[in-house]
Amino acid sequence: MLKQLNTNIGRLRLLALLEGLSLIALVFIAMPVKYIFNDPSWVKAIGPVHGVLFLLFVVNTISAGIELRWKFSETTWKVLLACIIPFGTFYVDKKILSRY
Incomplete structure (x- = not known):
């Protein structure tokens, strides 16, 4: 696993994975706690973490796309779109990123 962190695609x-898991925590844990128990503290804790992971995913997607010479119209836009669609990062990891 540590070997993969030395490459852009491994970090991506x-x-x-982390961005997808943070979204799951935000949607299925923090939001219900906020609206059922009137306690926004979970959203205040998990929300910014998810936001940072989202931004890191976007930056690393662009970096990997440049390094691997992805055509924007074929690959890069699909990976970028995955972080906007809920749980899309899991799909794009299996279908696109695992090939590299």
């Missing part, structure tokens, strides 16, 4: 795959 890790970020895809």
Whole structure:
């Protein structure tokens, strides 16, 4: 696993996993706690973490796209779109990123 962190694609795959997991925590844990128990503290804690992971995913996608010479119209836009669609990072990791 540590060997993969030395490459852009390895870091991108890790970020895809972490970003997806943070979204799951935000949607299925923090938001229900906020609206059912009137306690926004979970959203205040998990929300910024998810936001940072989202931004890191976008930056690393662009970096990996440049390094691997992805055509924007074929690959890069699909990976970028994955971080906007809920749980899309899991899909793009399996279908696109695992090939590299």
